[in-house]
Every structure is written in C-alpha cells, then in structure tokens.
Amino acid sequence: MPVIDFTAFIGRLATAAGETILPFFRTSLSVDNKSVNDFDPVTEADRVAEAVMRRLIKANFPQHGIIGEEFGNECEDAEYVWVLDPIDGTKSFIGGFPIWGTLIALLHKGTPVFGMMHQPYIGERFSGDNGSAHYSGPSGERRLSVRRCASLSEATAYTTSPLLMNATDRACFARIESATKLTRYGGDCYSYCMLGAGHLDLVVETELKPYDIAALIPIVTGAGGIVTTWEGKPAQSGGRIIAAGDPRVHEAAMKLLNG
Known part of the structure; x- marks a missing residue:
C-alpha cells in the first residue's frame, strides 16, 4: 500500500x-x-x-x-x-x-x-x-527546504536544554556552542521544523525516545536535511541525535561531538 x-x-x-x-x-x-x-x-x-x-x-x-x-x-x-x-x-x-x-x-x-x-x-x-x-x-x-551553511562558524544551533544531557554529553555539546555563531535553547519538535524551513542549521539532542524523533525525520530529510545519531547511524530509535540542514555542518558537528 x-x-x-x-x-x-x-x-x-x-x-x-x-x-x-x-x-x-x-x-x-x-x-x-x-x-x-x-x-x-x-x-x-x-x-x-x-x-x-x-x-x-x-x-x-x-x-x-x-x-x-x-x-x-x-x-x-x-x-x-x-x-x-x-x-x-x-x-x-x-x-x-x-x-x-x-x-x-x-x-x-x-x-x-x-x-x-x-x-x-x-x-x-x-x-x-x-x-x-x-x-x-x-x-x-x-x-520546505533547508538552507545551505558552509561551516559551524556560520551556523545557528538549537538544543532543548543542556541540562537534559549527562555531564559527558554536556561537555561535548559545549564544544558545539563554542564553534557556532549562535546557540539557543528550547524548541523541542519545533526546532526540527524550523531547521526544515530553513531558519536554523543544527539541532543536537540526547536521551530522545522513538516517539520524540520518528515523525521529524521524514520532515527534515524531505526538506533536504540530515538526521542521524551522534555516530552517524539511523535515528528512528532515538538516543543522541544530530539534525543538520547542510552535510558540511553535520560532518563538522559529528567530529566535535565525538572528539
């Protein structure tokens, strides 16, 4: 069907x-x-x-x-x-x-x-x-269409709250905050939709459940973006998630988060 x-x-x-x-x-x-x-x-x-x-x-x-x-x-x-x-x-x-x-x-x-x-x-x-x-x-x-962004230094990033991360992941996310042009908190599902609409460039989250992310994957990917785990694997099971509008930002974020 x-x-x-x-x-x-x-x-x-x-x-x-x-x-x-x-x-x-x-x-x-x-x-x-x-x-x-x-x-x-x-x-x-x-x-x-x-x-x-x-x-x-x-x-x-x-x-x-x-x-x-x-x-x-x-x-x-x-x-x-x-x-x-x-x-x-x-x-x-x-x-x-x-x-x-x-x-x-x-x-x-x-x-x-x-x-x-x-x-x-x-x-x-x-x-x-x-x-x-x-x-x-x-x-x-x-x-909807994501926007192009050449580097993290030009990117606007969102996370719901670093306080939702464990201490290790929070330290990794701090590297993203230091590298991006602007980082804001809040948004939940809206952040991914604004990414798909071309208003921001990166969303980084942890501890997500399947019902937190499954619906947002076809929206972001349909708009031309990328959604994976921090390790670059499929994201529908949840966990630590990276969503990006530009593959260059996605790659750079993965390197920082896993560094």
Whole structure:
C-alpha cells in the first residue's frame, strides 16, 4: 500500500488530537510527574489525545502496530507501525507557551516513511515523506527546504536544554556552542521544523525516545536535511541525535561531538 494512501488519514489523526488538546491549553490543568528522579510531566491532555488517535488507528487499520508515549507499544513488529507523541514539549505546554506539537509518524518495516508535526493553537502543520516536506498554516502552504551553511562558524544551533544531557554529553555539546555563531535553547519538535524551513542549521539532542524523533525525520530529510545519531547511524530509535540542514555542518558537528 503506497504511503500516499495514508496522507488524508494522518491529517484526520492530527485534527482529532488538536481538537482534544486545545480545551486544556492555558487552563489550570493538573500535571503528573512520570519520573522518580526528575521532572517528566504528563497531563490529561496527553493521555486523552493519544487515546483518541489510538482509537482511530484501530478502527481504520486494525492490523497496524502502535508505539505511543503514554500507553506503550502494541504489535510493534507489524509491517506498518504508528508512532505517536500527543504533546511533544509538555513543559512548554504547561507553561502556556505554544512551542509544542503533536507528532505522528508512520513506519514501514521499521523505517519512518511519513511524519507530521501539528500545532493546533497556531494552526501550523509540518509534514514530510523523506522525498519532500511541506508547511501549511496561517501564512499559506509551501514546500520546505533547508538552507545551505558552509561551516559551524556560520551556523545557528538549537538544543532543548543542556541540562537534559549527562555531564559527558554536556561537555561535548559545549564544544558545539563554542564553534557556532549562535546557540539557543528550547524548541523541542519545533526546532526540527524550523531547521526544515530553513531558519536554523543544527539541532543536537540526547536521551530522545522513538516517539520524540520518528515523525521529524521524514520532515527534515524531505526538506533536504540530515538526521542521524551522534555516530552517524539511523535515528528512528532515538538516543543522541544530530539534525543538520547542510552535510558540511553535520560532518563538522559529528567530529566535535565525538572528539
């Protein structure tokens, strides 16, 4: 079954999740902590939105697998598997900042073949299928394309927060900060979409889960960028991730991070 058959359905998933999440945004919703040693927040909006998407998937594609942040994995060895993160950027969500999004990926035989980031409050969607990537939002619709950047000294880099890294990885990332023209924090999934849109050049992260990155890979690669682990391997399983718009920046970042 060609990937294009799923495009309209992915849009339905995004719309359903957004309609579920928005009534919770900028309200006094309760927040639970999923972590014993840190602060890993989850809200009722996360849970309800993922439940809605799971129900739609099971009703329309019962033979497909699902990997989700809130309710675990089902049939993850299926030929087609959906990877869901109902709210990527929950810390921004609970702070009232609209720098979060719903991530939806479709894997075929383990490889991400379509991804979407939907931000319902702003009304933006970023999508990609590895061959091309597209934006739809208040400013219209357009094809996404990364920008060229010859070196780290000319690059703008993003990470969600160095405090999310262990001490060793934080020291490696400090070398990136010293080498780039500008480094900023925050963004979560939005950083990768802005990379695909040509507004920044490099994203470096650690400790990512599959649902944090799977949907973003087809967007970045579809826009002409590169997403790998720090070691240059496929990134869909998560871990330590480098995303770059220009292969020269990607190569230079890998050398610094692994040096």
